[in-house]
Amino acid sequence: MLEEIKARLETSVPGCHPEIILNGSPSGQHSLQIDSAHAVEAAMFLRDDAELRLDYCSNVTGVDWLETDTSPGYLEAVYHLYSMERKHGPVVLRLRTENRTDRAHLPSLTPVWRSAEFQEREIFDLYGIIFDGHPDLRRILMWDEFEDHPMRRDYVEPDDYEYEPTAHDEVLSKAKQHAAQQPD
């Protein structure tokens, strides 16, 4: 199924070279990775193609992959697509940013599937992926003045912690660090 979709994407969207990412779990849900430049066009094709008709984008997930020795790390948006008309799915799409810092941009698929609107906002809020072309990209769960992206793997809580009067365990070590940093 996925091989077939890949071949049809290559012929219908010129320049698009999807890559099949295999999944080792018994679920057998393999995914298609698409480059950012052709993502919107490919998504339109998947939605409107008479045979596929993936008219329903169910779930959009952000994933953070930290840098390793071989790769600079990247952020990923995973789209789970189904067809309400033809009742098949899921087809899993993956988009990757170039890195985790200054080039964390992806094209927004909200113009294709509106169900991505709040979910992409959530990924922007919690992971810091900037979705170009999103109609209303604001923080959604955290407050507007908040600065960091708390779902990132390397997120560190700010030192504005309210310490318990009887600090113990983890709280005790945090309280000590906090006290050491405070000017007298």
Next chain:
Amino acid sequence: MTSMTTSPDEQMHEGLIADGGQDELLEIALGPHHPSTHGVFRMDVVLDGEQVVRLKPVFGYLHRNHEKIAESASYLASMPYTDRLDYICSLTNNWAYALAVEKLAGLQVPERAEYIRIITAELTRLVNHTATIGFLTQEMGASGTPLMYAFREREKILDLFESLTGSRMMCNYMRFGGCRVELPTGWLEQTKKVVEEFPRFLDEYEQLLTGNEIFMARAQGVGVLKRDLAINAGVTGPMLRASGVNYDIRKVDKYGIYDRFDFKIPLGEHGDVYDRYMIRMLEMRESLKILNQALRDLPQGPIMDPKAKIRGFRPKPGEAYGRIESPKGELGFYLISDGSPNPYRYRVRPPSLINLTVLEDMCRGYSVADTIVIFGTVDIVLGEVDR
């Protein structure tokens, strides 16, 4: 200009009078603390007179980063926490999470456990729909009576949950590869009795509401959601089916053993508030059909997969997306495993949040009073929206 002598009422209308009341818009915040918002939820509404021009939902008041907490705990440790997502329907939350983990790890569920899961899930659907319709009538101004009738019936089912799981609402009942405890003695008989008596309540309730003139006036033709928009915006559950889309995951995925049961999917024609009410009513009757069949056929046997490990549970690296038809829509869990005891990524696909995408489209052009009613038929729980 406002002066100290004008009353607040005059101040509010001053701008409108000054330019003849043509283009002056009024921005108000509905919520976050308002009985009709089902929790802490705010709608920033722009009004032209009484009509809604713009509506922006604002949430996050209950945000505790459930997903991050789950990523720093073992797989099983998140199970009781799923109860707190949609706290009206904890058993379906349990099931959705268990289903995703079972897909990830390739676990099988014994037949008896599948039956028990279906019985508890359909009872949960009754609980949710009675509560939703009760709240809806409350929001239409029918103070007390219909809500209390609904809660009286809901309480009978919560008693069943309490005797089975030890808790009325925070059930924490399902495990990867089965269920936690065997049914207590007398539970089946009691459940059969509740299921048997339930249609009488539904008849009484329908007599009260379905043909009620005031109810019809407030509900018919209000908050219409078009079929194509509903599909594109990812709306699921009773809301989607009220717009006439035949999509029920119990029929599409046939997860568990839903393919063994004979039941129908009610569909609406107009996609208005009345259809969304009616779909829930009809769905309860279909749930009762499933319950009757499941209670009749419940086999003997184990309730846990003997291969399932409670301690030292480490699925192989990989990922899985599992979804069920929760009473509110498609509830899904997406898990990525890196082979460690904790999930690398744990994601909840909340139906409540995504069904709110179309709130503005449904409310535009209607009055504030209608907005409250339309919002009531979306059926959200903030524990799930904010996570």
